[in-house]
Amino acid sequence: MTRWPVHAGVLVATxxxxxxxxxxxxxxxxxxxxxxxxxxxxTFAGALASGHLRERRPWTVAAAGLLLLAGCMAFWxxxxxxxxxxxxxxxxxxxxIATAHLLFLAGAALLLRRRGVGxxxxxxxxxxxxxxxxxxxxxxxxxxxxxxxxxxxxxMLALSDIAVLAAVLACLYRISRRAAEGRGPIRYLxxxxxxxxxxxxxxxxxxxxxxxxxxxxxLMMAYLTIAAAPLLADAPRLTDPDRQTADASSRPPLLWxxxxxxxxxxxxxxxxxxxxxxxxxxxxxxxxLAVPLVLLRLRQMSLLRSRAERTLxxxxxxxxxTGLANRRHITAEIDRALTDLERGGLDEVxxxxxDLDGFKPINDRYGHQAGDLVxxxxxxxxxxxxxxxxxVGRIGGxxxxxxxRGHAAAGLTALVGHPIELGVASVRVGVSAGxxxxxxxxxxxxxxxxxxxxAAMYAEKAAHRRRRESVSLT
Numbered sequence: 411m412t413r414w415p416v417h418a419g420v421l422v423a424t425x426x427x428x429x430x431x432x433x434x435x436x437x438x439x440x441x442x443x444x445x446x447x448x449x450x451x452x453t454f455a456g457a458l459a460s461g462h463l464r465e466r467r468p469w470t471v472a473a474a475g476l477l478l479l480a481g482c483m484a485f486w487x488x489x490x491x492x493x494x495x496x497x498x499x500x501x502x503x504x505x506x507i508a509t510a511h512l513l514f515l516a517g518a519a520l521l522l523r524r525r526g527v528g529x530x531x532x533x534x535x536x537x538x539x540x541x542x543x544x545x546x547x548x549x550x551x552x553x554x555x556x557x558x559x560x561x562x563x564x565x566m567l568a569l570s571d572i573a574v575l576a577a578v579l580a581c582l583y584r585i586s587r588r589a590a591e592g593r594g595p596i597r598y599l600x601x602x603x604x605x606x607x608x609x610x611x612x613x614x615x616x617x618x619x620x621x622x623x624x625x626x627x628x629l630m631m632a633y634l635t636i637a638a639a640p641l642l643a644d645a646p647r648l649t650d651p652d653r654q655t656a657d658a659s660s661r662p663p664l665l666w667x668x669x670x671x672x673x674x675x676x677x678x679x680x681x682x683x684x685x686x687x688x689x690x691x692x693x694x695x696x697x698x699l700a701v702p703l704v705l706l707r708l709r710q711m712s713l714l715r716s717r718a719e720r721t722l723x724x725x726x727x728x729x730x731x732t733g734l735a736n737r738r739h740i741t742a743e744i745d746r747a748l749t750d751l752e753r754g755g756l757d758e759v760x761x762x763x764x765d766l767d768g769f770k771p772i773n774d775r776y777g778h779q780a781g782d783l784v785x786x787x788x789x790x791x792x793x794x795x796x797x798x799x800x801x802v803g804r805i806g807g808x809x810x811x812x813x814x815r816g817h818a819a820a821g822l823t824a825l826v827g828h829p830i831e832l833g834v835a836s837v838r839v840g841v842s843a844g845x846x847x848x849x850x851x852x853x854x855x856x857x858x859x860x861x862x863x864x865a866a867m868y869a870e871k872a873a874h875r876r877r878r879e880s881v882s883l884t
Contacts, residue, residue, distance in 0.1 A: 450637035457640035472517025479510035496613015500564030540577030732789035740803035767840030
């Protein structure tokens with residue numbers, strides 16, 4: 411379904427339900443609220459049944475959470491109209507509602523897991539921010555206004571619900587900023603989380619003297635906005651992978667992680683100094699949520715560092731264009747092979763130097779991209795022809811080297827002369843090769859071995875040149 415009919419439907423339904431709830435009698439309010447709770451269950455079921463949603467499992471989990479939530483509201487029909495929501499009383503309804511929220515949020519997490527695969531660091535930071543915001547919000551806005559019916563269990567449930575919703579809201583905001591597609595459903599999820607958070611705050615602030623109508627309106631808004639998410643045309647794209655990759659190493663997060671770890675103990679300390687009656691609730695609840703996130707963030711930083719170190723080590727030893735061993739790597743391996751030869755671990759070490767013939771005209775005529783393709787193709791062919799113990803390297807330009815720990819592989823250079831398709835043309839390159847071998851007891855060093863191979867290569871190149879000149883004269 412296109413966006414504007416859905417947006418208009420959500421607006422009209424929200425205004426109509428809010429107005430009807432405001433003027434209705436207490437008994438009718440229960441009916442109105444129950445009808446609203448069934449709307450998202452119906453839209454999710456319809457979208458699943460019609461095949462509009464490609465991946466059924468995450469949407470089904472989210473729908474199960476909504477169905478449980480609707481069942482809780484039907485069984486405890488006076489929970490919202492009777493002004494129990496937001497009082498942190500720790501009744502079975504609180505457990506049921508918290509479980510339903512977690513089930514729905516689990517479905518949302520499954521739904522968006524591919525969206526966050528390229529920005530794990532950003533999502534962990536966003537979740538930490540949400541949890542840290544929930545702490546002071548609870549400590550200084552909600553907790554002081556709780557009624558005498560609040561229990562420690564109820565407070566922990568309510569605070570957990572608020573912290574999780576705040577973390578999810580922060581993550582959704584992060585995803586929406588990066589998402590190229592599927593922003594409509596993501597924004598409806600954000601509105602749903604924000605409205606649910608608002609209902610928690612409203613329920614607490616109005617628990618002593620106010621009306622439960624604002625709380626009910628916010629909850630109905632949450633139901634109606636989430637009901638619209640699966641109806642949008644881009645809802646199936648929520649499960650598409652995120653093609654962007656965030657650079658999580660661009661800014662050091664250690665200061666932020668330290669602040670996240672200190673925030674909740676600091677709040678608990680202030681509560682203790684002030685002798686607040688609810689002291690001690692923020693620290694255990696928010697720490698149970700924040701500490702695992704911090705540990706995941708530190709692990710992710712460690713993985714990034716290890717990956718960066720591996721990348722640097724690879725670039726230090728390999729040619730960037732072809733992926734072959736570079737000059738530094740190949741010379742070190744020649745030294746190692748000669749040492750093994752002297753110790754009796756090898757019988758022979760052979761170094762083959764290769765220089766491409768006819769490469770410059772291809773590069774000049776078809777451009778550097780074509781030249782790069784030729785070099786990569788030659789590298790692949792040499793690697794495929796070399797033995798399992800051999801090492802192929804590129805030492806610069808169109809010069810290659812092969813280190814053979816034993817006899818040189820037969821036909822090593824034959825494949826190089828096969829045609830190479832450039833897209834616009836098919837080209838061939840020749841190769842001049844020179845080999846030098848060291849045997850046990852020969853006392854060759856690396857420079858001598860490379861020098862002999864280099865002399866043999868240039869002798870073959872000169873022979874190729876004389877043959878071409880003789881052919882052109884005839």
